[in-house]
């Protein structure tokens with residue numbers, strides 16, 4: 001499905017009407033392994049087998065099917081139908097899931113035969129890290145970016161390392177695909193990118209905190225970084241989100257321990 005992404009993107013940029021899409025509109029194209037289909041994207045494609053692709057809307061299977069060559073066209077038709085339905089419902093919805101019966105209405109507007117919908121697999125809460133073997137024998141390096149903040153030096157290094165494109169993942173990592181081997185891993189690690197799948201950085205997220213947010217009671221990024229470096233994460237290193245106040249901006253979905261600044265320290269808890 002790799003060619004689907006630039007094909008979808010090219011059409012998005014070529015059609016002026018699609019510039020009306022809300023900034024949060026998300027497309028997820030899944031080759032069948034189930035890593036992104038469960039992210040609840042507004043429009044999604046999920047390969048069911050080598051010749052069949054399912055159309056997902058707001059993360060649920062519509063029952064509409066396409067052959068791989070027509071899958072991007074179906075996703076684009078659904079995207080245009082979303083804009084029509086959004087306009088009918090007042091034009092303020094940011095996400096397809098905010099529309100009343102949005103998935104059903106859009107699928108109905110597209111028409112066509114429907115198969116029995118399949119369950120959509122849940123997405124993993126953390127992604128891979130390190131060297132991953134591609135199906136064509138080449139190697140992809142998956143570099144986790146601590147707290148999702150890429151420095152200019154790291155960005156330059158990733159760009160210089162990539163023989164083709166770079167892929168930014170939903171798990172705060174950047175993939176360098178199509179490498180002959182994993183030799184570049186040492187240089188990426190030396191630049192403080194994380195290629196060890198056991199690293200605590202795969203489980204730690206944080207809001208902006210001080211000095212970026214005036215509401216924050218602590219420099220949560222610095223404190224979280226110190227805790228990772230010292231091997232002293234709270235909650236025995238469980239998946240955790242550090243926040244400068246009770247709003248907990250950027251909290252990932254799924255089971256996660258909250259580490260919330262109080263002004264005197266941090267309150268550690270889960271789900272409250």
Ligand code: SF4
Pocket residue numbers: 207208209213214215216217243244245246247248249
């Ligand atoms: S959680 Fe609080 S401190 Fe952190 S970015 Fe949001 S408002 Fe600011």
